[in-house]
Amino acid sequence: MNILITGASRGIGRATAILAGARGWNVGVNYANDATAAEATVQAVQQAGGQAIAIQADVSQEADVLALFDAMEKHFGSIQGVVVNAGINATSMPLAEMAVERLRKVFDTNVLGAYICAREAARRFPASSSSERKSSSTSIVLLSSAAARLGSPNECVDYAGCKGAIDTLAIGLAKELGPKGVRVNAVRPGIINTEIHASVGDPERLERIGNQTPLGRPGSAEEVAEAIVWLLSPQASYVTGTNIDVTGGR
Structure with a gap:
């Protein structure tokens, strides 16, 4: 399988790329700025x-996504x-203190960027025959967050709102692409040990x-990657339009 992962130079994207490699898959490792981490x-x-290959692109820019x-x-x-997967967050604060420049940057990457990438996948995935649809071999996995249902008050309601948009995208796009044999799902991580907290x-x-959390600990990027790779795999051939929480019960 040939798998493209946005924001794959670190964190959950990196863990997913490595697990995909362990499956013997070919991986496109997208990154925005850190070429060393991508390599x-x-x-x-x-x-x-x-x-694998490393491919630089700013997902908020349409020309970059096409390239x-x-x-x-x-x-x-x-x-x-x-x-x-590519996404950003910013310093914790209530919405009343957020500058419009911050809001625009967060929404451009996390919402507009996600929609452009999902749109391009939808355009390029070929329509499957009736027999091929039984295996649903093409798949889009969107990275949401538990913030979408928790709201992240006084921390990052902008980020939470972005992930709410991702939840909706997963539902709507799954219905659009299902007749073409393309599955669309989302994964909603909770408190995961990545650089985003810093x-x-x-x-x-x-x-x-x-x-x-009920499990009493933060999760790892590798634990989230397991859910993502499963959704990409033939083992999830009848799963679409759903969101898997990887939150330790939170």
């Missing part, structure tokens, strides 16, 4: 047993799976909130 992910995918898909197809051929200015948030 490290490529090496890790290859060590796991797959093939991203072109580069993936040129190198590996037709794409069977797309993981729409990016909001609260590095202690991981343990503080993670320890309050």
